[in-house]
Amino acid sequence: MDHKARFAARSLHKHYPEPERLPVDASLVFVRGEGVCVRRGSTPTIYNAQPPDLPECLQKSAQYLGHRGSTPCYAVEVPGDQPLPEGLAYFGVRELAALIPDEELAVAGLAVQIIDYDRNTRFCGRCGTPTKPARIERAKVCPSCHRAIYPRLSPAIIVLVRKNDSILMVRGVRAPPGRYSLVAGFVEPGETIEDAVHREVREETGISIKNLRYLASEPWPFPDSLMLAFVADYESGEVTPDGVEIESAAWFDRDHLPDLPPRLSITRALIDDWAGSVSRGQEP
Ligand SMILES: [Zn+2]
Known part of the structure; x- marks a missing residue:
């Protein structure tokens, strides 16, 4: 069976260790709840912004997705009360399936998945200490008990x-x-x-x-x-x-x-x- 897996994020390549700080040339995908920020229009596209325009607290919580060519891509969770500029909207990943190319869809799916992982692993499940990104692989570590926490699959x-x-x-x-x-x-x-x-x-x-x-x-x-x-x-x-x-x-x-x-x-x-x-x- 020759199956085209639409959520296979093949356009992203992981380069570890990831930087300590969000690179200034990073491409950002914004996630709110289960939705991804999209520029509306006859051909909608995932809205990408650059880090310099982002408040410091959101920069700190950015989650590395991988590199697209030479551009590092990150997902950023946006609080629900953040006003949205004209022309932008949040779309669920299933809704996006009919609107954007598969390569974009896979990035949107991964962004929502990794943000979900981040939300669920901000504290160590064993000792309750706030976790830190591992940087050398897709994982977080507990600075107190040294437990590694990987995304659930x-x-x-x-x-x-x-x-x-x-x-x-x-x-x-x-x-x-x-x-x-x-x-x-x-x-x-x-x-x-x-x-x-x-x-x-x-x-x-x-x-x-x-x-x-x-x-x-x-x-x-x-x-x-x-x-x-x-x-x-x-x-x-x-x-x-x-x-x-x-x-x-x-x-x-x-x-x-x-x-x-x-x-x-x-x-x-x-x-x-x-x-x-x-x-x-x-x-x-
Ligand atoms: Zn711990």
């Missing part, structure tokens, strides 16, 4: 299960009306990724699967997932939704697919890839 699996000409789809209890998706869930401690796929399918739908094969991955910054996509074949069992997370589960063929997740997600890419390969008579 939550691996999650998603699987397209095939049976004859159909695929297994599930409807989560919180999904929009009529919307179906693929079996998915987080990997648990003490578990391989493959075991997580078998477990999630069994828990959510009651069936067992075989011929599990890895297809692709995708960073998913909502807030810190890494999606790992698989394909598998039905082995045995009756489809029985768990009734807790999943209210309905069923087999769908290509001509009778339900309402699908938006094209932004790897879920949709898996389904589209399968539907395309079925119509071409190929194995996905």
